Amino acid sequence: MDLKLKVWRQKNAKEKGKIVNYDAKDISPDMSFLEMIDVVNEDLIVKGDDPIAFEHDCREGICGSCNIMINGEAHGPLPGVTTCQLHMRSFKDGDTIYLEPWRAKAFPVIKDLIVDRSGFDRIIQSGGFVSINTGGAPDANALPIPKKDADVAMDAATCIGCGACVASCKNASAMLFVSAKVSHLALLPQGQVEKKERVKNMVNAMDKEGFGNCTNQYECEAACPKDIKRDFIRVLNKEFILS
């Protein structure tokens, strides 16, 4: 199939960006969205143009690298998938597709579709861990954890930190991301000792990075490629109040 692409091109963080039109021709419905851009890029390079810069790595939906606003939706129209797992069978011949980077003050554009998400790392560095040095941990089965708790903690821990929640939120809030990590550790006995400090530090770090607040519209949940539930925001709020 043939498609029209309207792609955000921005040379670097300092220069202004703009939408540029490209044709994507002979696209197979079996291609992933990123493979479609690969094809376009190969043509651009042969023509002597600069290829479209975009972030990607595992292309299996788990590393959280890929991040494209596709027709205004983070990771595109399909629920529960990352851009790399979006296949072209989700589009029709002749479609026009807009490709833009995540838009958030806390995620400045580096080039084209690539943004700087290091704010997420700094939030984790502020307290998203259990402080345990290597060695000397007790036997793993000495700490029984109810299956239900472990399963819910796992659901929260599934967050891949891609930033779709921020990109889809009108306030560019990172609450879903932060709530996933806070919930993961708050639901496990290992996380209890530091839980008050953790939530305070992480919320402070989140504010410092310039992420907005939650106004309960749950676009984040709708956009999340890993189906992280908004219930975790409730857990975050509860933990924050208790702290």
Next chain:
Amino acid sequence: MSLDSKIPSGPLEKKWDDYKSHIKLVNPANKRKYTVIVIGTGLAGGSASATLAELGYNVKTFCFQDSPRRAHSIAAQGGINAAKNYQNDGDSVYRLFYDTIKGGDFRAREANVYRLAQVSTNIIDQCVAQGVPFAREYGGHLDNRSFGGAQVSRTFYAKGQTGQQLLLGAYSALSRQIGLGNVKMYPRTEMLDVVVIDGHAKGVVIRDLVTGQVTVHSADAVVLASGGYGNVFYLSTNAKGSNVTATFRAYKKGAFFANPCYTQIHPTCIPVSGDHQSKLTLMSESLRNDGRIWVPKKQGDTRNPADIPESERDYYLERKYPSYGNLCPRDIASRSAKEVCDAGFGVGPGGQGVYLDFSSAINRLGEHTIAERYGNLFQMYEQITGENPYKVPMRIYPAVHYTMGGLWVDYNLMSNLPGLFVIGEANFSDHGANRLGASALMQGLADGYFVLPYTIGNYLAEVGFGKTPSTDHAEFKKAETDANSQLNKFLSIKGKRTVDSFHKELGKIMWNNCGMARTDKSLKEALVKIPEIREEFWKNVNVPGSGSDLNQSLEKAGRVADFLEFGELLCLDALTREESCGGHFRTEHQMDDGEAKRDDDKFCHATAWEWKGVGAKPTEHREKLEFENIKLATRSYK
């Protein structure tokens, strides 16, 4: 030069404890006087960086992703082994050790593998203490499942995302140390060279992938945890950024590259769908616990699988290997799939696929249980193929997955270049000719959490503190100049072909000539063709843009240039190893029944290659593998 593996003396089960009791220590107050550079933030690099910083060393860590949380370890699905014997099914350190040696087809070093089995139990304890949400039983205790190559349930898992959860555990430990200021983290950077001064690794050359700036960093030791080189085949299950550059450039600086031809072919991958394909997606090996593998008994049978009655299906693994069945090791499952497809029984487009069928498990256990065990994998499969695996059997085919070769290291995980340590998939040490399921995560974390922090201390104590060289040293200047001139060279060629087109061409040769089956002829052919592609690359590659900003084509050019030299080394190694072992099937060397034929008299060794220049034959060194505790036996999973 002789290769000294520095295996401690004494009985196998006491070597590591004795070693730890007798190594030199660095006084805690002196640890901050040492700087260690770590390249890579996967399970090995992330855990090593965190642990070294916890001990008190200054750590500088580099990764090419935007965040250390995105290292390719994150993609591992199935699980991690540990000899906990929680299931009371007869597991032990010795049995894990034995299974790993046997799984590696007796081409791994006994002492290293035994140590790996020993520390495996600590890994689980460590990860649980960090909050890794492993699967639990209703009583609150950890759940286990079984994996290929083992008859006990020793695999710990977190849904189908074990690698992700283990990596996030290491990443959180690393993040804590970054927050404390003990680790200086450099994301979006790439290592372009190792700096060697007076025979010791003393630093690295780094390119900032955003600004393009090339800088040098000095240290008292350098740790490479940069993963494997499976992307030499272009199509593999590796993340797109995985590359050979860090280890290959260290090789060019004098580190020996061992067993490069040991590449694991994984049996359960989604088949290729067309020329556009950029990578392959693996379906976790854990699926083989409940999925049954079959092909139609009739060649070229294109009927819908549901219309093929039981009596007309060949469950070939269960037929050929009754005791292990669908859980036979990866190389055997892969080769068997290739055999049935080559013989015309394959299914799906092009006949390059076999069925992995869950219908009997769904009938037995219910769809709910199967969804609970493998739900995310089924979803992923449907996403990629457009087929629902609850209703139609999955189609799978082997693909390049993990690489067991890597830089040669001794028992200390130090390469032959003093001060250069190599851990995780980047070294050659623990998996022999094949890797069993759930054992790569184990090695990554064993090396990073529990082995390197001891062995590097021994080296640093010997070297002494206050010897970190100045980056003004001539070797740093030279390495920086060389790196810059190579980058400029790529940009100046202005040819007609893209970097990817060369990579694809190389990959096809590697897969066709040095894939699941290799012959003397196919390898010699590859050794003629690869230099030709390389020559064209340096004349005709087109790298657009400049070197002073983010330039993904330039990044790829450096990596593909290395693959074009490394591919030749890999084929040379495969040609030299005139036996079949593990997944490395030399067609000339097979049993009457088609099984791999090992030659212990001539090849019971690790081959370590020494760089002699582009196009020049590297020098071969051999480390003889001594099996004092295990009798070399023909591997049988029947």
